[in-house]
Amino acid sequence: MHPFLAPEFHIRWSTLVPEAxxxxxxxxxxxxxxxxxxxxxxxLASAGYESTFLALEKATEELxxxxxxxxxxxxxxxxxxxxxxLNQMLPEVTDxxxxxxxxxxxxxxxxxxxxxxxxxxxxxxxxxxxEETLADFRNSGADLTEDKKQRVAAIEADLSKFTKQYSExxxxxxxxxxxxxxxxxxxxxxxxxxxxxxxxxxxxxxxxNAWRFTLQFPSMFPIMQHLHDDGIRHxxxxxxxxxGATGEYDNTxxxxxxxxxxxxxxxxxxxxxxxxxxxxxxxxxxxxxxxKFIEDLHARIQPAFLAEHKQLAQYKAAKSGQPVSLLEPWExxxxxEKQRQxxxxxxxxxxRPYFPVDGVMxxxxxxxxxxxxITIRQLETVFFEPGSSLSILKTQPSTPVETWHPECGxxxxxxxxxxxxxxxxxxxxxxxxSKRGGAWMNSLHTxxxxxxxxxxxxxxxxxxxxxxxxLLTHGExxxxxxxxxxxxxxxxxxxxxKSLAGTNVPWDFVELPSQIMENFCWDRASLDLFARxxxxxxxxxxxxxxxxxxxxxxxxxxxxxxxxxxxxxxLELHIRLSDFIGxxxxxxxxxxxxxxxxxxxxxxxxxxxRFGHLFSSSTGYAAGYYSYKWAEVLDADAFTRFQNEGVLNxxxxxxxxxxxxxxxxxxxxxxxxxxxxxxxxxxxxLLVRAGxxxxxxx
Numbered sequence: 001m002h003p004f005l006a007p008e009f010h011i012r013w014s015t016l017v018p019e020a021x022x023x024x025x026x027x028x029x030x031x032x033x034x035x036x037x038x039x040x041x042x043x044l045a046s047a048g049y050e051s052t053f054l055a056l057e058k059a060t061e062e063l064x065x066x067x068x069x070x071x072x073x074x075x076x077x078x079x080x081x082x083x084x085x086l087n088q089m090l091p092e093v094t095d096x097x098x099x100x101x102x103x104x105x106x107x108x109x110x111x112x113x114x115x116x117x118x119x120x121x122x123x124x125x126x127x128x129x130x131e132e133t134l135a136d137f138r139n140s141g142a143d144l145t146e147d148k149k150q151r152v153a154a155i156e157a158d159l160s161k162f163t164k165q166y167s168e169x170x171x172x173x174x175x176x177x178x179x180x181x182x183x184x185x186x187x188x189x190x191x192x193x194x195x196x197x198x199x200x201x202x203x204x205x206x207x208x209n210a211w212r213f214t215l216q217f218p219s220m221f222p223i224m225q226h227l228h229d230d231g232i233r234h235x236x237x238x239x240x241x242x243x244g245a246t247g248e249y250d251n252t253x254x255x256x257x258x259x260x261x262x263x264x265x266x267x268x269x270x271x272x273x274x275x276x277x278x279x280x281x282x283x284x285x286x287x288x289x290x291x292k293f294i295e296d297l298h299a300r301i302q303p304a305f306l307a308e309h310k311q312l313a314q315y316k317a318a319k320s321g322q323p324v325s326l327l328e329p330w331e332x333x334x335x336x337e338k339q340r341q342x343x344x345x346x347x348x349x350x351x352r353p354y355f356p357v358d359g360v361m362x363x364x365x366x367x368x369x370x371x372x373x374i375t376i377r378q379l380e381t382v383f384f385e386p387g388s389s390l391s392i393l394k395t396q397p398s399t400p401v402e403t404w405h406p407e408c409g410x411x412x413x414x415x416x417x418x419x420x421x422x423x424x425x426x427x428x429x430x431x432x433x434s435k436r437g438g439a440w441m442n443s444l445h446t447x448x449x450x451x452x453x454x455x456x457x458x459x460x461x462x463x464x465x466x467x468x469x470x471l472l473t474h475g476e477x478x479x480x481x482x483x484x485x486x487x488x489x490x491x492x493x494x495x496x497x498k499s500l501a502g503t504n505v506p507w508d509f510v511e512l513p514s515q516i517m518e519n520f521c522w523d524r525a526s527l528d529l530f531a532r533x534x535x536x537x538x539x540x541x542x543x544x545x546x547x548x549x550x551x552x553x554x555x556x557x558x559x560x561x562x563x564x565x566x567x568x569x570x571l572e573l574h575i576r577l578s579d580f581i582g583x584x585x586x587x588x589x590x591x592x593x594x595x596x597x598x599x600x601x602x603x604x605x606x607x608x609x610r611f612g613h614l615f616s617s618s619t620g621y622a623a624g625y626y627s628y629k630w631a632e633v634l635d636a637d638a639f640t641r642f643q644n645e646g647v648l649n650x651x652x653x654x655x656x657x658x659x660x661x662x663x664x665x666x667x668x669x670x671x672x673x674x675x676x677x678x679x680x681x682x683x684x685x686l687l688v689r690a691g692x693x694x695x696x697x698x
Contacts, residue, residue: 002027004066009424009445009454013404014384016069021085025070028063029096035059040105044112049122052113053133056106057499060097067093068444076458077404078171078434090164091157098156101140102149110137125666129497132665135281141269148268155265159258159618166244166254167436167616173249175433177239178205179213179232186229187211191349194222196465215240216431218462218476224333237330244609251609252585258615262622263577275574275623282506283630283669287575290508290626294567297560297629301692302595304557309599312555315339326601340554346547348473355477356469356534357429357461363530364484367520371653372492372661373416379424381410404428413491423453423491429480430470431460438612439479441486441514446498453491453502457483469534474548478518485517486510494662501664507624509669511631512638513661519639522552523647553691558598560690565596566607567626570614574623585609636686638677 003015004024039055074086100106110133113119119130141152180202181187187195197219198211205212213219213236223236244251259274266277275287284290309327316335317324327335341347365376380400401410408428414421431437437460445454459479464470472480489510490502503510520526524545531540540548572592573580580588589606590597597603608614613621621627638656645652659676673681687693 002066004028004069005062007065009452010401011069011444013073013402014386014388016073017387018079018081018085021070021082022089024066025063025089025093028066029092032060032063032096036100036103036106040103040109042109044109047109047113048116048118049113049126049130052110053130056100056110056133057497060100063093063096065445068442072442072444072456073404075440076428076435078436083168087164090160094157094160095153098140098153101137101142102144102153104146104149107137107142110134125496125500128666129500132500139269139277139280144268152265152268155261155268156618159261159265162254162258162261163615163617163620166251166258167612169249169251169254170244170610170612170616171436173243173246173610174215174437176249177215177243179236179239180207181211181213181232182209184211186232187227189226189228190222191226193349193352193462193465193471194219194226197463200463200465215243216437217460218431221333224330225337226334230331230334233330233334234328241329241605245605251615255585255608255615256581259573259577260581262574262619273575273577275571278574278619278623279508282624282627283508284626287571287623290623290630291568291571291575293630294564294571294626298564298568298596300687301557301560301564304692305561306599308555308558312336312339326599328602329598329600329604332598332600336555340551344547344551344554346544346551348475350544351474351531351540351548352462352471353533353535354531354540355472355474356532357472357480358469359532359534360472360477360480360530361427363526363532364481364520366529367526367648368484368488369416370648370650372488372657373650373654374422374492375414375416377412377414379410379412381408383408405432420450421452423447423455425454425487425491426456427458428456429459429461430463435460436612439483441483441490441503443490443502446490446493446501448498449494449496453493455487455490457487459483471534474521478521481517481521482514485514488517489513489661489664492657492661493664495664495666497666500666503664505665506669507621508627508630509634509673511627512634512673515628515631515635516639516656519635519642520647522549525647556690557692560692561596561598563629565593566611567629568596569593569608570621570625571623573608633683633686634673634681636689637681637683638673640685641677 001015002024003012003017003020005028006012006015035055036059039052039059042051070082070086073082114130114134119127122130141149144152181198187198190198195211198213201214201219202208202210202212213223215236220236220240224233227233243249262274266272266274269277271277271280273287275290279286279290284293312332312335313327314324315338316322316327316331319335319338337348369375381403382400383403383406403410403426405428407430408426410424410426412421412424428435435458439457439459441455441457443453443455447453457480459476461472461476461479462470486503493502495501527545528539532538569589569592573588583591585606585608586603589608590603613625615622642649642652655676659672663672670680684693688695
């Protein structure tokens, strides 16, 4: 029995125990190596599309299945034994994957097959697969000399090791901090939901008559936004800013090592910098173009950004009776929230009762069903402790679908017209210490054409407290819709080649399906399908909805600039690394972002030490964080078609499914976009949506 490699669609998570990791992954590695050797050993004269390109895609399927499951568990169910086993196998797996494109014999066979008449006669999707595969090999160093290939392989091994250490440091330093409050008077200003959550958290840790706060976002952010006690907010801000920055968890040296290795790899592969290597086959094409995109947006919004902070400082001075001065970083969210409540008579907490997580999911499913012609249903699930289910499975092989945690749900998506099973997915929404922060979507299995896909969506949202359902903030609702958009991109894919399917698209296109779904969290018609009071089932009252819309673009330039700052620093570090090596990381941060950072009294330590998007994998969003804003341009523009034709118009939704969601990377993304919109994207709708430009007069 090899549980990590088991081909069953419904994964038996309880059988995926640390003791099986080395045996299973090593078995899959050996099989993958044999498969690669079989491709290399064939006669060049008879090598064809199926025996080379398709065989290569299938060669690592079993390894990808086992390694993917293990890495998923590492992100949601971390444990010492599992972490040790994963780290033990990491060098071997990394070395194997990096060796594929550097295998001279394999590259000779691939090139020979690519030049055959059979390839010339293939259909368009298969030809694109061939072109993408050849580009993958060349961009990974297939044409390098042998010594340079060996150095690229060594770099990949080091990057895998260092980025894993970086991620572990962030998780461990987040979990290492807690704040226990025993004086209820110190909680003044906190919403009831935050107080109840902190009390439940404390009880779970054995603290009675106390309130426990952590650096997980649903616990920390209400303090920064609502708590009156300035000293506690300062304490929490300081702890948060030190994640990945001190003692045994200090990521500073890892950041520089990762950046230098990436730059060296790019240089060996013939590129001036890592950004140019990474963006070669993305919509932006190179680092210079991506940076110009960010700097152009910066110039447009900087005046509004500075005006917002100046006005907020004046507001604090007027309310506190103190002279006008720069705010401290632990004051900004607090005074911003006070001003929002005063200016708009709107408290975000007033929306929570209308967003119970199950209701949000049900309404989101209804919206997707109407738009995209699908039906979604939840299946019964069961949770077994790891290693405890073997005897049960022998006597009850037809138990419900297993999950990796009791809070995790499982769902199926079917086509409304044909009834075809398109895909299934897991959803796991609440934080725990064994789970890394943030929210994400991933694929566990890409089905062949006509077969179902299997995916997952993960978040760290407000948990249920004291018998009440989990009541979400509007921002958390947007996050759920965002990840569901990624999921639809994966599960509604209809591409004949797996590696071109679903979210396997250029990185600056991948956020379009996710970000366009966020728009449905603001429309009255779509909100009425899921924003219902958890006790009365009443929709959001008209006056509360009006306040919510009025406050929508409050401090929007500041939120906009925050994303631009992350993108600017990311690109500068990956384009001009030689200008910064040897300098203090925080000083570099302030130098690069001089006109991007909020004017605050105390400078914040660099986000780079805890920025998993950039440093928790060999590439990830590195030199690609601009993609969020790039895709926002696409989603704001594309949503104008929904607005013009009806936000819940099924014909518009069908067109989006046909031209975007189903196509994966089977065609160039700019062409797919033109198919849906009938033209190239326009920048103005994003600025109008953010309240930073006036709508054009027609």
